[in-house]
Amino acid sequence: MQTTTLAMDKGGVELGSNLLSGVSLPAAVVHEGPLTHNVAWMQRFADAHGAYLAPHGKTTMAPALFQRQLQAGAWGITLATAPQCRAAYANGVTRLIMANQLVGQANMAIIASLLEQGATFYCVVDSQENVSQLGRFFAERGLTLAVLIEVGVPGGRCGCRSKQQILSLAEAIANEPALSLAGLEGYEGVVHGDNPETCVRAYAKQLVEVAVELEAAGRFSEANPMVTASGSAWYDVIAEAFDGAPLQGRFTPVLRPGCYVVHDHGLYREAQSAVLKRRPDLQQGLEPALEVFAQVQSLPEPELAIVALGKRDIGHDQFPIALQRFREGSELSHPLSVAGWEVTKLMDQHTFVRLPEAAQDVEVGDIVAFGASHPCLTFDKWRQLLLVDDKLNVKEHLATYF
Structure with a gap:
């Protein structure tokens, strides 16, 4: 036998x-x-809307699934913590968005090590204090850290609450030689109201408008700065906002849904x-x-x-x-x-x-x-x-x- x-x-x-x-x-x-269907479906959706896809890897933290997403055309992988970024990089992911503030010297040291190894990395900032902390730490290491200003909402999670706060933070970043302002980041999942769709559309419009204003003021350090948002519930609304004329050819729109890979x-x-x-x-x-x-x-x-x-x-x-x-x-x-x-x-x-x-x-x-x-x-x-x-x-x- x-x-x-x-x-x-x-x-x-x-x-x-x-x-x-x-x-x-x-x-x-x-x-x-x-699984195969979902990976291909979301990549087609992003491509059809002129956006890049950086799926939120914290959903699965499964490098085998990261590789399927990257092979299908994903631009990068989004993570939530410095150790998650380290794990993803160790398993072949070289472009990382940490959709969180990088706080604490131990976490900064993890990211510094990844940068020294050749990783492309972005994190978010929403306070003058964090900007100063990051500026000092990465200057001492002789490294440049790319940051995205997080745009929040009143009563929400993290993120700047007003346009003036965003503009002031952009100025503070410009005064830190070790920091590079690479774009804006947001998460519409914290937007609530009696009419959620209307509120999410208004939030997406705000992201685009502030990005255009910062570009006009010469605040971004990259030729095609990033504008990124999108969880797995409102990705269509965010994609429509990013696909509009103000961003086309001038920005890098990035969608970050994560749960789509296995849905539920x-x-x-x-x-x-x-x-x-x-x-x-x-x-x-x-x-x-x-x-x-x-x-x-x-x-x-x-x-x-x-x-x-x-x-x-x-x-x-x-x-x-x-x-x-x-x-x-x-x-x-x-x-x-x-x-x-x-x-x-x-x-x-x-x-x-x-x-x-x-x-x-x-x-x-x-x-x-x-x-x-x-x-x-x-x-x-x-x-x-x-x-x-x-x-x-x-x-x-x-x-x-x-």
Whole structure:
């Protein structure tokens, strides 16, 4: 009998194994088909709007996925912290946007080391004090740090609250020889109001107008300064604003959505529905690629199943959704019903599922695929995810570096 040698990772999951037999569960899974679709879809979207794509890598912190995005045409990768930037650079990402303030000498030292190794790096600033700190540190290292002024909103997160603050900060940067003002940065996800779309459009318009004003004043140190924003909910509105005449040929517009790469079954599915309503011209939207597979652990009471899955395994901005069920060791072509299943409670490693009265075929050991909301908060619970094909065979181990 012919045998096949299977590669095994440190976690003990063999390449070629099938999720329905022989894989220790729970396991976080990325489906290759939807993943491939999403990576190509968002790149086409950015290209069609004359924008560059720098996906937010903090969503997955999976270098194997970074490489797929870069190979598809991404301009760079966005990160949230200095250690994340270090991990991305160590895994082949050379153009990095840190969409955060660089604070603390230990973090500055990490970035200085990356610059010395040849990385192209940008971070954001929103205060005179931080500008002075960065100016001193990088001058002492004999390095030049490219910075972006962050444009915030009242009641929001970080960022300058007024145009005057932005203009004053640009002047302060010009007085620091070790700093280079490379553009403006914003994040529309912190914009709220009674009419969110109107507010986001106004915010995007403000970004463009301030960028043009700073360019006219000669404040930027680069010929085509960057203007960047966009999470995974309003990327269409930001792209439309960036595609307008004031920026064309004069600026580098950069979109930074992150969650699109695997999408989800909750928050971003709802956001994508809104995008397609605003833009009916867009063909076939994003597809959910991330699921967590787990097994029924106990049936302690009528109409109650306890699944060996919990807050340590899956994001819980919203309760997970039961998508499919299989008998362990069965074929993919023989799914069992999850109609009427409702997650009612999530503990560290247990999920409470209310079963409909008609669910009489549920057995301990049944394998259930769950969809999550907000992929960032599922990825960061795993040191490894499994990339599977359409038959649920494991094709690749996706290591994470949180």
